[in-house]
Amino acid sequence: MHLYIYDDFLGKSKYNKTVNKIETRITDLGLSGKIIRLSNLKNIDNAIWSEIKRGARTLVVVGNDGSFNKVLKTLLAKEVSFFLDEIFLSFIPVESSQIGLSLGIKSYTDACNILLARRTESIKVAKANNYFFLSQAEVLLKNVSISIEDSYKLESSDKGSVYIINMPTFNISKLLPKKIDPRDEYLHIYIESKGHSFVPAKKIKVSGADKSYITLDNSTQIDLPCSLGMSGKKVNIIVGKNRVFL
Amino acid sequence: MFGNKDKSFENIKDAETVIGPAIKVKGNFHGKGNIIIEGSLEGSIKTDSSLLIGEKAKVKANVKAKEAIINGSVDGNVNIDKALSLGKTASVKGDVVCAEISISQGAKVNGNFAMHETREEESKKEHKNTSSDKNNSK
Numbered sequence: 438m439h440l441y442i443y444d445d446f447l448g449k450s451k452y453n454k455t456v457n458k459i460e461t462r463i464t465d466l467g468l469s470g471k472i473i474r475l476s477n478l479k480n481i482d483n484a485i486w487s488e489i490k491r492g493a494r495t496l497v498v499v500g501n502d503g504s505f506n507k508v509l510k511t512l513l514a515k516e517v518s519f520f521l522d523e524i525f526l527s528f529i530p531v532e533s534s535q536i537g538l539s540l541g542i543k544s545y546t547d548a549c550n551i552l553l554a555r556r557t558e559s560i561k562v563a564k565a566n567n568y569f570f571l572s573q574a575e576v577l578l579k580n581v582s583i584s585i586e587d588s589y590k591l592e593s594s595d596k597g598s599v600y601i602i603n604m605p606t607f608n609i610s611k612l613l614p615k616k617i618d619p620r621d622e623y624l625h626i627y628i629e630s631k632g633h634s635f636v637p638a639k640k641i642k643v644s645g646a647d648k649s650y651i652t653l654d655n656s657t658q659i660d661l662p663c664s665l666g667m668s669g670k671k672v673n674i675i676v677g678k679n680r681v682f683l
Numbered sequence: 684m685f686g687n688k689d690k691s692f693e694n695i696k697d698a699e700t701v702i703g704p705a706i707k708v709k710g711n712f713h714g715k716g717n718i719i720i721e722g723s724l725e726g727s728i729k730t731d732s733s734l735l736i737g738e739k740a741k742v743k744a745n746v747k748a749k750e751a752i753i754n755g756s757v758d759g760n761v762n763i764d765k766a767l768s769l770g771k772t773a774s775v776k777g778d779v780v781c782a783e784i785s786i787s788q789g790a791k792v793n794g795n796f797a798m799h800e801t802r803e804e805e806s807k808k809e810h811k812n813t814s815s816d817k818n819n820s821k
Contacts, residue, residue: 597705628706632704634705
């Protein structure tokens with residue numbers, strides 16, 4: 438059974454037309470299912486958990502990168518993770534989405550066809566402190582110190598950006614010297630500054646000045662210092678054939 | 684990027700790790716796969732694969748790798764299992780140990796050189812010795 442999870446911002450009138458088009462397309466493809474709206478829910482975890490107990494096995498997030506990250510967090514919660522092998526996560530982005538492009542989903546129309554084709558990949562999920570992320574973490578380079586495997590540090594006084602990547606976004610994937618496989622045990626540090634740097638690592642700690650933060654999956658900001666690595670969990674995701682990873 | 688046409692180093696382009704010119708590395712840098720250093724490094728560096736130290740790189744470290752191209756400056760001992768190539772802009776302050784070496788005009792080395800046999804040659808020799816021992820015992 439398909440469960441469609443609409444983010445609260447879709448309640449705004451400017452999204453009415455898009456939501457209608459998505460619903461029509463889903464009906465045409467015979468993929469209808471139950472819809473829950475995050476705006477009506479005080480507790481997202483409980484709502485999704487109760488639908489999973491009722492038999493929902495394909496969860497379709499309709500929203501943006503932040504919506505996807507919220508549902509991912511719920512899926513990895515203790516109760517739900519018991520069913521994790523049986524659950525498939527899909528994404529219908531309603532606006533420009535880095536995660537969508539990583540998964541090979543260019544638009545919401547494309548997303549409906551991808552949901553029908555049901556090509557799946559099991560992707561390992563990364564963790565930053567107590568937060569999960571699927572795609573990448575981003576922090577400004579200047580005055581941060583990146584400790585790797587507790588054995589060496591990367592530092593720079595230059596301006597630039599640091600991306601700690603599990604599954605690269607579309608824009609970053611074009612710059613990388615090689616393709617990244619989000620099914621492996623490594624995160625990859627990509628530094629865009631004067632020249633490029635690229636370092637695979639399993640255990641990373643990013644420290645910085647007061648009030649510095651790191652952004653996860655283009656949506657969640659957490660304060661530094663921050664320890665990053667693989668979470669040991671993986672999720673089944675429905676992907677497009679033009680996904681950016683191996 | 685580095686203009687080295689030596690075929691044995693062709694795979695360095697597929698580097699697993701690249702340290703760009705803006706980056707300083709401090710500590711024991713034991714990289715995975717081929718490594719390219721274009722920034723600065725203090726501590727030690729080790730890989731079982733190839734290492735390329737770029738023209739503007741500054742390395743204050745003991746270096747250990749399977750094979751290496753050095754075009755920048757190294758302040759430390761260099762221990763290479765197979766081939767070492769010192770480019771015209773290379774500067775090494777330390778002892779150098781390797782199996783094969785190529786030195787371009789202009790490269791500077793302040794230290795001792797020692798050549799050793801590659802692992803393949805060593806194992807061939809061991810194999811020969813074992814076979815001749817067997818023949819002698821017959």
